[in-house]
Amino acid sequence: MKKFRPDVDAPEYKGGHAPYDIIKEGTIALVVVALLTVIFATVFGSPDETQVTIKTWSTAMPVDFATTALSELNGTSGTAGYGPPYNHASTGQQIGPLKLAQWVGVRIPLNPTKDFVINPLASLPPSQPLSSSLSAWTSASAGTRSSWVGAYTKVSSKMAFTSGHVVVPSANDGPLPVMIDSLTQMARSGALDQALVTGHGFYTTDFTRVLLFLSDGSYLANKADAQHLTGEQWGMMNETGGYPGQAWLWLYTFWYQAPPFASSGNADALVWGLMMVLSLGLLAVPFIPGLRTIPRKSKVYRLIWREHYRGQA
């Protein structure tokens, strides 16, 4: 006779049967769940925090907006230094020797200088002094542009928003003051929101560029911080307004709070790698000695089938 493996094989059941109305049970479950849904929806509702736009951001924090625009030009923004799938600025995150993002490559190409600053400005109706500034930028060599951006970056710590304009102390920064101020004016009018989403034509459902630009600034993050949504606040599983959110992501979010992930530059790749391994482990529980033994050893099943065991006693 084949050896009986208690964590793999099931004993033959020779006991009795009881009436079971599967349709009635399903109907009752559906009615109860529907009622609970209506009750929760009536009592608690659902959150709907208004979306952030480039216009609201640049109106509330014009200097932060202008500084972010500058960071797209001098390559210090999150997007400018991101790497794949947007650009080649870095190798992206990796799990040990596995450079998955780099191997897949740049599939959503994005040039922050052109896509976030130059092209939107070029879409505005021609006017002075912006037209000459753009012309100067376009015709300048890479070295000249770099020196202008460097000079503007040096004085940007004293940037201010005065009388409706972005102003910085004078420097040898060429067309930069006009370009940054014009982009800020464009943003405050709402035109930059449209310029960033209509890159693929009249109809669009792709908000990649505008969301990346928004996330490079501080406004979105400040708002999220106030709503306890940042990474250090178990953000991914939370929702605005104290709602339960995606509570089922607790384990995924937990790893971001724990060392070594909390301080790693490769935290995302490592946490995703770990979660993939754990998910495969969950999938393969029936085949993993030890894990599949816990249910029998823990004897929790005696609680579940207490009627059955009481009948046997």
Next chain:
Amino acid sequence: MSTEQIDRQWTTRLRKRVAGKLPPEKMLPDTQPAYVASWIYVFGVATLAALGVVIATGCLLAIRGPQWWHQSYIGHFVNSMHLWSVEIFFFAMVVHLWGKYFMAAWRGGRSLTWMTGVVLFLTSIATAFTGYASQTNFDSQWITTQAKDGINSTGAGAYFNVLNLGQMLMWHIVLLPLAAVALTGLHVVLVRLKGVVPPFEENATVGTPS
């Protein structure tokens, strides 16, 4: 046409195979083994019921489009029902999963039932995530801009762009629900085929093969 010819038809062979493996009394049983007497069994059917409510409320939201719920009181209420049915769905599903773990419900050749359940759980998480990404409000802006880093780090972000609302919405209302419903069907059929796992017998020596 001869009987032999009819018997060789794909349709006839499939019908006979299905009827043999899963006769009506097995698909819709009117009795269950006596050990199926615990509240834990309720959570499987509760998960199915919640899935039904999730799909129904999602269909109601689909009628007027993805931004209707921001502008209409009724739309907002339907969105609230969609949200809470999802919360109930996950609660019931997680309790069901833990219950099945402590029953070691994979025993007796039921490992595929367990595995389809786990894949369904992971598919449901992806479906819910794409829903959160498609809300067209501050939550979706923040969640997608944060989630992109994790997905991009695996290389998948090059093809599964969470910042592309159109892509997320299509995955949320077409691809992932189709996968979830198909997996649910397969999971339920496997449960009916193999029956509910019997309790542990400490001194058992004879069992159904794995």
